[in-house]
Amino acid sequence: MTWKTILKDIAFYVIKVLVVLLLIAAAFIGGAMLGYSVIGGAGDPMDVFNPELWQHVLDFIF
Known part of the structure; x- marks a missing residue:
């Protein structure tokens, strides 16, 4: 594995996490x-x- 491949994999993972968080917020x-x-x-x-x-x-909860 080269550094370019590793950085590409990390960037792809971070983008996937951000998309999931965005979908959770929208939901x-x-x-x-x-x-x-x-x-x-x-x-x-x-x-x-x-x-x-x-x-x-929050007044009802607490």
């Missing part, structure tokens, strides 16, 4: 928006990004 955001607006019936899906909503949720 979380999409699921939160879907759950809040469609399943919960609360209204606008963009309200999920409201900090007061998350503070209210």
Whole structure:
């Protein structure tokens, strides 16, 4: 194996990890928006990004 091959393999691995993390983040955001607006019936899906909503949720947990 040459250094070029090793660096190429490492770069490919890092890209795969970043893509998986991006897909996880997209699934979380999409699921939160879907759950809040469609399943919960609360209204606008963009309200999920409201900090007061998350503070209210955390008040229930703690």
